[in-house]
Amino acid sequence: MDRYPFPVARVGIIGGGQLGRMLVKAAKQLGCSCIVVDPTPGSPAGQVSGQQIVADSHDPQALLELAEQVDVITFDIEDIDVAILAEIAAKGHHILPSCELLADIQDKLRQKRLLTRLGIPTADFIAADQVDTEQLADFGYPLVQKARRGGYDGRGVVVMKSAADAGQVLPVPSLLERFVPAEKELAVIVVRGQDGEVRSYAPVEMCFRPGENILDMLLAPARIEPQTAAAARRLATEAVTALGGVGIFGIEMFLTVDGKLLINEVAPRTHNSGHYTIEACITDQFEQHLRAITGLPLGVTDQMLPAAMINLLGAPGASGAPVIQGLRAALAIPGVSVHFYGKAQTRPFRKMGHVTVLDADIDRAREKAEQVRALLAIGGQNP
């Protein structure tokens, strides 16, 4: 019979944001202890871990200090200096997903090239170190410029429909990608264990506000044909297997107007589109990630009830200490779960929390989530 000491594993988390926070909660339940590295004292994850090294993710001393106190290191952000991680790994410390894979994924150009090499379908693209108008025109509109590094939550991505949009070009090393006329955008959460076992959750539908690159609502499961859902899960599983990843991966993809599936982006970490699993699934994405990186068996991925999820973003123009409007009204709606991330300061569009709505009828879940969005707002003391 297997035997574990207590804690079952000491887990180091680089990045102490909301993903780390939810990971810490799952970790403690599973008998693991956590140390978080984050530059903000009392970070969202640090508030629940009880142990935080206050340093940024590029600080070699801090990361080594972390490594020496834990059994396995993981991360809730991608913007980490992989050279530092490689040195730590070379000393025999465990980092999952691996720093080689993180290096391949955190640079969107390398990610695209790798996926292409592995035979995973993605939109056509070219590298573009210094983008100029001529290059844009040569590639042809409509196109998408993606910064190679540091993009997040829609930042670092510009859609250009025609030459009239060329003025929005980002002055950074990028890739140019063919704009994909998508019927829907989907995300599949995949977990892969150290033994190579892979499991996926049902595809979720990512709804964006027209003309904006910010996620508006997430519907789980996606409103697509069963054979499309099965194909999306197969593709996501194939991608994570080909990448050799261990842990949770968020696989964003396009369902094109002609019914094809193309992978848009791979996130080597727990993913915003998987938050609904906390309420809707027996084993959520955070516990799955921990099971995978600590070598425990994977959990089930079945969904108990349909879900709609919205992010709670800081209101435009508001900053300072948060002021929550409409909380009572939102919580009065049956099936609503509100998650706050413990951030002491709000800023316009900052992710301050999220709301999951469960309902046996997904259309009713969506309607309730829309009601919540109309009711609940995160203002600030500096309005």
Add this chain to the structure above:
Amino acid sequence: MDRYPFPVARVGIIGGGQLGRMLVKAAKQLGCSCIVVDPTPGSPAGQVSGQQIVADSHDPQALLELAEQVDVITFDIEDIDVAILAEIAAKGHHILPSCELLADIQDKLRQKRLLTRLGIPTADFIAADQVDTEQLADFGYPLVQKARRGGYDGRGVVVMKSAADAGQVLPVPSLLERFVPAEKELAVIVVRGQDGEVRSYAPVEMCFRPGENILDMLLAPARIEPQTAAAARRLATEAVTALGGVGIFGIEMFLTVDGKLLINEVAPRTHNSGHYTIEACITDQFEQHLRAITGLPLGVTDQMLPAAMINLLGAPGASGAPVIQGLRAALAIPGVSVHFYGKAQTRPFRKMGHVTVLDADIDRAREKAEQVRALLAIGGQNP
């Protein structure tokens, strides 16, 4: 529209055990901050709250210090000096459930008298300050002796079938209760808001090991007729309403062999029999308690899937740092969620965690829970 600052409420918790720990997790999600009072540094709840006053629940200074830093005080234990709480309440601090109600409930004799006065059916009883053999014989066997104070997890309760058991008598102020031949023991989790709204979860079935007073397994929902389930919910609701309680209450009751429902005991706090709600319900008992005591609207109590729950007790004879046996094997069973409480030392029969198993078929859930019980054991470094 309603407006809340952040944190939404500062919650003080007297007692930092597992109930407090799960309460803190729910509180942080709901945007509340928590301070825990517990004599053990790094208590289960203190590990996640980030703020603990190291003191025991009878320390007037510590409780006043707590009161001055929070908006509302609640508790995860009943063994609190209510005179101290009354003084704090008199200064205008909020304590929920109220200290008057806690005083009535923490003394089992007062609790029985109150329930009787309110017309709530319970087993017949008499007060017994100093129990002697003659009094036992006069009352008549079979009977149950219950200590007025300090009973917990089966401690402070002795079942005497005949005069041969009289030697087990507890030398403490007690009540003697008619032994109830029960078909089943049930528990109903009830939440009551500040506005008097009451909601109940479906009755759960408490299965005890033959001849022992320790909970063996909990099945949710209970395997009883729908009309019995409805009657149990009505009775539990009636009791909490009559008591005027605010927050979560665990109402234990007997279903007698002749089909009657008698309340056995009222717990003025989140309850072991409600742990299954974490996975099986959208709004769990911990979030419900917080919603109630902070004046937020109550959540839904519907159950998504049947559940079986077992407590993880320290193995007999084992002590010291825990050694967990069979964790991998247990987690490999589909639908198993393991909860550890973060206790650094095990002792025989100490509650170290619990396991919830969800399955669409409650009999399969029960079988899986039995498998987990056979596989998973909490040994100690001092075996």
